[in-house]
Amino acid sequence: MHSKSRFSLAAAAFFAILQRDIVITGREFVPFLLQALMQPLFFLFIFGKVLPGIGLAAGAFVAVMLPGIVGLTIFLAAMQGVTLPLVLDLGFAREIDDRLLAPLPVPLVAIEKVIFAAIRGVIAGSVIFPLAYWILGDRYAVRSDHVAMLAGMILLTACVGAGIGLVMGTVIKPEQISLMFTLIFTPLLFTGCTYYPWAALNNIRWFQVVTLFNPLTYAAEGLRYTMVPPVHGRVVPTLGIYWVLFAMCASILGTVTVGTKTFRKRVVN
Amino acid sequence: MSVPASNTPAIEVRDLVKLYQKSKTNAVDGVSFEVRRGEIFGLLGPNGAGKTTTIGVLTTAVVPTGGTASIMGIDVARDPIGIKQRIAVVPQQSNLDRSLKVREILTFHAAYHSVGRKERETRADALLDELGLGERKNEKVNRYSGGMAQRLMIARALMHSPDVLFLDEPTNNLDPQSRLFLWDRIRSLNQQGLTILLTTHDMDEADKLCERIAIMDRGKILVNNTSAELKKMIPGGNALEIRSRIIDSSDKLAHQRLRDSLQALPGVSKVEEVAAGPVAPIATAAGPPWAQRGSVSVPASPQEEEMGIVTFRLYAENAGSLVGAAAQAVLTAGAEVRDLHLKQATLEEVFIYLTGRHLR
Numbered sequence A: 001m002h003s004k005s006r007f008s009l010a011a012a013a014f015f016a017i018l019q020r021d022i023v024i025t026g027r028e029f030v031p032f033l034l035q036a037l038m039q040p041l042f043f044l045f046i047f048g049k050v051l052p053g054i055g056l057a058a059g060a061f062v063a064v065m066l067p068g069i070v071g072l073t074i075f076l077a078a079m080q081g082v083t084l085p086l087v088l089d090l091g092f093a094r095e096i097d098d099r100l101l102a103p104l105p106v107p108l109v110a111i112e113k114v115i116f117a118a119i120r121g122v123i124a125g126s127v128i129f130p131l132a133y134w135i136l137g138d139r140y141a142v143r144s145d146h147v148a149m150l151a152g153m154i155l156l157t158a159c160v161g162a163g164i165g166l167v168m169g170t171v172i173k174p175e176q177i178s179l180m181f182t183l184i185f186t187p188l189l190f191t192g193c194t195y196y197p198w199a200a201l202n203n204i205r206w207f208q209v210v211t212l213f214n215p216l217t218y219a220a221e222g223l224r225y226t227m228v229p230p231v232h233g234r235v236v237p238t239l240g241i242y243w244v245l246f247a248m249c250a251s252i253l254g255t256v257t258v259g260t261k262t263f264r265k266r267v268v269n
Numbered sequence B: 001m002s003v004p005a006s007n008t009p010a011i012e013v014r015d016l017v018k019l020y021q022k023s024k025t026n027a028v029d030g031v032s033f034e035v036r037r038g039e040i041f042g043l044l045g046p047n048g049a050g051k052t053t054t055i056g057v058l059t060t061a062v063v064p065t066g067g068t069a070s071i072m073g074i075d076v077a078r079d080p081i082g083i084k085q086r087i088a089v090v091p092q093q094s095n096l097d098r099s100l101k102v103r104e105i106l107t108f109h110a111a112y113h114s115v116g117r118k119e120r121e122t123r124a125d126a127l128l129d130e131l132g133l134g135e136r137k138n139e140k141v142n143r144y145s146g147g148m149a150q151r152l153m154i155a156r157a158l159m160h161s162p163d164v165l166f167l168d169e170p171t172n173n174l175d176p177q178s179r180l181f182l183w184d185r186i187r188s189l190n191q192q193g194l195t196i197l198l199t200t201h202d203m204d205e206a207d208k209l210c211e212r213i214a215i216m217d218r219g220k221i222l223v224n225n226t227s228a229e230l231k232k233m234i235p236g237g238n239a240l241e242i243r244s245r246i247i248d249s250s251d252k253l254a255h256q257r258l259r260d261s262l263q264a265l266p267g268v269s270k271v272e273e274v275a276a277g278p279v280a281p282i283a284t285a286a287g288p289p290w291a292q293r294g295s296v297s298v299p300a301s302p303q304e305e306e307m308g309i310v311t312f313r314l315y316a317e318n319a320g321s322l323v324g325a326a327a328q329a330v331l332t333a334g335a336e337v338r339d340l341h342l343k344q345a346t347l348e349e350v351f352i353y354l355t356g357r358h359l360r
Helices: A006-027 A029-053 A059-093 A106-139 A147-171 A174-190 A198-203 A205-211 A215-227 A241-267 B051-058 B080-086 B102-112 B117-130 B146-158 B176-191 B203-209 B227-231 B254-263 B302-306 B319-332 B347-355
Strands: B011-018 B028-035 B040-044 B066-071 B087-090 B164-168 B195-199 B212-217 B220-225 B239-246 B268-273 B309-316 B335-343
Touching: A006 A029, A006 A106, A006 B080, A006 B102, A029 A059, A029 A106, A059 A106, A059 A147, A059 A174, A059 A215, A059 A241, A106 A147, A106 A241, A147 A174, A147 A215, A147 A241, A198 A205, A198 A215, A215 A241, B011 B051, B028 B051, B028 B066, B028 B212, B028 B220, B040 B051, B040 B176, B040 B203, B051 B066, B051 B164, B051 B195, B080 B087, B087 B146, B102 B117, B102 B146, B117 B146, B146 B176, B176 B195, B176 B203, B195 B203, B203 B347, B212 B227, B212 B347, B220 B227, B220 B347, B227 B347, B239 B254, B239 B319, B254 B268, B254 B309, B254 B319, B309 B319, B309 B335, B319 B335
Parallel strands: B040 B195, B040 B212, B087 B164, B164 B195
Antiparallel strands: B011 B028, B011 B066, B212 B220, B239 B309, B239 B335, B268 B309
16 A cells, blocks of 8 residues: 555545545435525526516516526535535534545645535536426527537536635634625625626626626626527627636636635644 | 665654744744654643644644654655555544444545555454444444544544554543543554554553653653653652551550661661551652642551551652561561552652643
8 A cells, every 4th residue: 555656645535535525415415406406496486487477577588597597506506515514624523634634635635625516516507407497488598509618617607616615615714604604695696697697787887897806797697608599689798708718717726726725724734 | 655664763753843823932842752663652741732733743734843753754744645644643522524424434534545445345344343333333423422433533543554543632531431442452453563642631541551651841842751760750759658567565665666677778768657647648748749649548547556556658769679678677676567568659740740730
């Protein structure tokens, strides 16, 4: 055993840790899906069925809003997959100690968390499409010519959520958890262009600028770009796709860099 | 990867210093010690002495400010992965993975350490049986008692066959059965060649298990020796207590004669008569104050007094060597020996002597 290279030791530890997380989530798959899908389910029902049904929203609104809901679902599933367990682990449970003593560099333990959380996000995101189809019926409209790009956007959105989750999980102390969730979560939720397209904010310029600081905006706009079919031959305006890709990659890189650093600080003195 | 020679110590710490951020004093302040392969080494000290930090450095959780530390010849700071492969840590409080079932806690731990699937399954079952957890291996740990959790953490630690085991207050808060069981296990693991570094506040535990003991305080190691040698540190901590009956109770001078002949024995620095009252602590008047703790002597009852029974305590550098001569002296003085035993300083007395009695 001692003759194995450091690299193969670390790789084996990394995949064993990932497997642990997968086994646990697999065992609690139904609760996980319920947690991830309850909110979007009701959103779809109210915004896609009830509001248009009573004449308070146009049918086309659903097509523009669906990518936002998909984005938010992925984002939250990924973020929750890392933040809460990490806050508890680093705070007092210390169940992570066993993994920190595994023969792999400490930052990789954090990276594993991000990758696993991203997998959760992708699963939640994939399940929401049939769900939307089932609830929206005729109003379900997703263009099918950007499927590969859509898959990429789902993955990126999950990584953005997991990255932010890592930073939050390593920064927040257990006793602050409910306050921090409100302080960080709520603004993130409502400034992220999930319930409205970014271009429509032209009239409220300052708010439009504010939304650009929220990574969720780029996720929602990117998904809009890949999902919303042209209306009357016109493509729905979104943020430029290259800007979207750039901002999302930058967000992932930034949060993972900061997150692994704060993680290391929390576990190695 | 360098293969360390078999004569390198299991643990080698040189001039270790740790200064935490936001702290003005060194938590560990120039500590050096070695733990031989196959040894049980005790690290003792009051809370805040620097034990946890020292162990933190050795287990890669703390980055040292200065000095070096190595395990099986591998430098802790330079090759943490190599270190993690060779050590196992059993913490004070349970950090068991509550999301997993008991058996999985072991198999996943082994998987983290590259132990093959078949081997980890076999090893997990064997260890669970050995530690009396076999029947409840498919439960989660939520319903485990403190003693069971402790045993499970030891099983987990052994899953990847480490060379060095760190035990942090292993029997803290355990019932006597669990404590005895763990002591036996620790000894037998050590006999199988495992090097063990143990911290504890239980002096009895340290005394029973450790071959050598280092006592730390304020970031420094004060002493590092075998328990027997440490106990010799206390001046006059060694005494021979002899109870005897003067046969002819009408001989009024026999009492003084006995005392004088004991006093005359070579090496005896002081003879003290243990009072017949309710309390008779060791070294009452001139003795060191620490010695008042933990010493018990059987007071002579009024009936015994009438029957001519007296108890003397003899202080000497090596009280054990006086046994024969003292018994002889009693007989020569016309008395008979009723009881004779050595009173040694306890490890706790050594600890308090070195680190003081104030609360931390």
